[in-house]
Amino acid sequence: MDEPAADDGMLDALRQVPGAVSRTYLAPGVKVMFESINKNACTSLKWMMADLAGEDLDTFQAGWQPFTSHTDAVHNRNLWKASPRLDRLSPEARAEIGPDHGWFVFAVVRDPRVRVFSAWQNRLLMQIPIAQQYREEWWYPRHPVTRESVLEDFAKFVDLLDQHPEHKVRAKDPHFRDQVELLAEHAIPYTRIYDISEMGQLRADLAAHLAAQGHARELHIPKANPTPLRAIGAAFEGGVREKIERVYAADFERFGDRWDFAKVENAAPWRDADLDACESESELSLRIYELHELARSQREAAEQARARVAELEAELRARDTHAADADAGGLIARVRRRGSRRAR
Incomplete structure (x- = not known):
């Protein structure tokens, strides 16, 4: 008599959440699974997962991708060779993933007010190449930056999210989507969902798990993807805070008791050096975009020339x-x- 098929509910449910399968990172040798949530230390934690999975970290290079740093190469899923994708495991292997079978399954969440400011700064204010598609939009941030322009332009962006919650910048870019959606708690059997303020506890819990697996080791969690401007109270005045709380109501309903906004309200104002650093990063990103477009154009011309020579x-x-x-x-x-x- 044939064995009954393994339950594949996790994969089936994750496929209903756009991008969830590709945001799932596995280190089967040490029974660790990480569901990545954008702008929640995800770059650092992906490097940690790559190390735990046995990836050759030296192979993570930017190559033709328009990254501003080789650190960002960890986001290129095609470079991952040792860590299997969830949808390429057998149903039987997937059915074993979960705390009941000794797996450490985790994710990290963050105050949506701080998260959306960080994402806006990183994606739009600092002008990463993919953001160039929005350059002509009324809500695109101005340059060179000033304290006033940053505050005003962030407020414009929050207005966009509030007035058009289905706008493609939110619908298509997971940096601006609800964390409760990205977590897919209905599908993933989490050991624990940590707040970003609990990174020390995450380290301790993961170290204990690895020790129990017989793999006691130093965790490789590099600092990555910093933003020059911290979230400060002034950025959320004039109704901005209330609009964000309305846009991300689902996150606040699920995790709101974790977040103390007083730290943001009491944060020190930006220094001139912070604004200068932000503008420098912006100029670097814009220049990388220009060079990437030039290289892409030259590459296409070379390919066309080779094709003509072959003809x-x-x-x-x-x-x-x-x-x-x-x-x-x-x-x-x-x-x-x-x-x-x-x-x-």
Whole structure:
């Protein structure tokens, strides 16, 4: 009698959440699974997962991708070789993932007010290449930055999210989507969902798990993807805070008791050096975008030139073959004529 098929509910449920399967990172050798949530220390934690999975960290290079740092290469899923994708495991292997089978399954959440400011700064204010598609929009941030322009332009962006919650910048970019959606708690059997303020506890819990697995080791969690401007109270005045809380109501309903906004309200104002650093990062990102577009254009031109050369070479070969066939045909005809004369 055939064995019953393993329950594949987790994969089926995750496929209903856009991008959830690709945001799932596995280290099967140490039974660790991480569901990545954008702008919640995800770059650092992906490096940790790559190390735990046994990836060759030296192979994570930016290459042709328009990254501002090789650190960002960890986001290129094609570079991951040792860590299996969830959808490429057998159903039986997937059914074993969960705390009941000794797995450590985790994710990290963050105050949506701080998260959206960080995401806006990182994606739009600092002008990463993918953000160039929005350059002509009324809500795109101005440059060079000033304290006033940053506050005003962030408020414009929050207005966009509030007025158009289905706008593609939110619907398509997971940096601006609800964390409760990205977590997919209905599908994933979490050991624990940590707040970003609990990174120390995450380290301790994960170290204890690894020790129990017989893999006691130092965790590789590099600092990555910093933003020059911290979230400060002034950025959330004039109704901005209330709009964010309305847009991300689902996150606040699920995790709101974790977040103390007083730290943001009491944060020190930006220094001139912070604003200068932000503008420098912005200029670097814009220059990388320009160089990437130039390189892409040159690459396409080179590919077209190679294709044209191949066509011309094929034409020449065809002509040579035709000429050779003609010469051979003429030789055969002459031989036949000579043979005919001799026969007479």
